[in-house]
Amino acid sequence: MDVVVGITGINAIDNPGPGIGIAKSLKEDPELSVQIVGLAYDAMEPGIYMDWIVDSAFLLPYPSGDYRAYLERLRYIRAQTGLNFLFPVLDAELPLYIKYQKALEAEGIRTFLPSLEQYKLRGKDRLEEVAQTIGITAPRSAVVTSYEELARAAEDIGFPLMVKGVFYKAYKAFSLPEAASYYSKIAAEWGYPIIVQQVVTGEEMNVVAAGDGNGNALGMVGIKKTWITELGKIWTGVTIKNDRLLAAAQAFIERYRWKGAFELECIVDLENDTVYLIEINPRFPAWSYFATGVGVNIAANIVRSALGLPVTVADYEPGKLYIRFTDDFVVDMDVFQKMMLRGERR
């Protein structure tokens, strides 16, 4: 079946977006004949030029701007390419796509996303509730909106503690003045509320998975990052089979009837046999190709599920290594010119 899939997050840089991993995964499904349309926000996103993976590429207006202009651009891309499925993978664009997923479908562009209610579960203020529901635990935390509340929460939780924005930013504070400065910094940049959270220790372990919206998993793989970059991004990792971690991901899919890809970031305290939920990302992580590489093609299963094609949820072996590497290539200036002048490469 011919599928024309638009994928954002093709910024394969030192802080990579998830797009290229998804594109590679779809290309590896032997039964899906996929054309990849790369959707970029900057003419220098490397994925635009990776024509062995990305068949055509288009620039999009920023999702924070006028949504009508955004939808109009997608209509144009559909008219040019036959785009009939879209993977939005960047945090900043998810609210827009979730809100307009039905409108897009009416235009012939399918997505596979959680509902707005499901999406809200990833808020750090819901972490304890979600963790409890899926059978694990979360660091003790408090939602604060004033210095007084911050001081009270700090007294209750103790130092060091994490000061976090609801969706972005996290700092470790060792004293009340330090916590207060981070509180102001996050509030100024991202607004209220601010989350104050207990610092937990253990091994960081993550799961990438997807749900079909009816309580069934479309694949899941657990990993441990063995080497991270200065930006905190995975450079090497290893597949693991931690029963409690995978059971939590399965419960997340079943209990919330989650639709689409997600990543659970956890810290596992091996000494006390406790799994702490640190973050829920309602999208593919940048390392999602790791799952495909060990035989669990979650991206292809999402497309298959959306199109009503058979889905096989494969198992994987623990102990497989993931290794990133840097690479480079050369293209003619005219590709860049086309992107700058016309906003597209076909």
Next chain:
Amino acid sequence: MDSLRQLAINEEGFVFNPATGESWTVNSTGLYILKLLKEGKDEDTIARQMAAEFDVDLETAQRDVVDFVEKLRSYRLL
């Protein structure tokens, strides 16, 4: 013991814990003890088997086994 049973151990002494992603290397004596522990043998039986098979007295073998088992405990494998 559950953690120990699921360890992946190769013949050269590379040990991988699939539940945690941790890996270690062990020397030939460690490998010998680890394999027997995985088979469910107790410390005393392993020490006696070591003393019978290798040029080592029982007391030294028992000390080696106890030391190694303590190390495994510190890694929460026992």
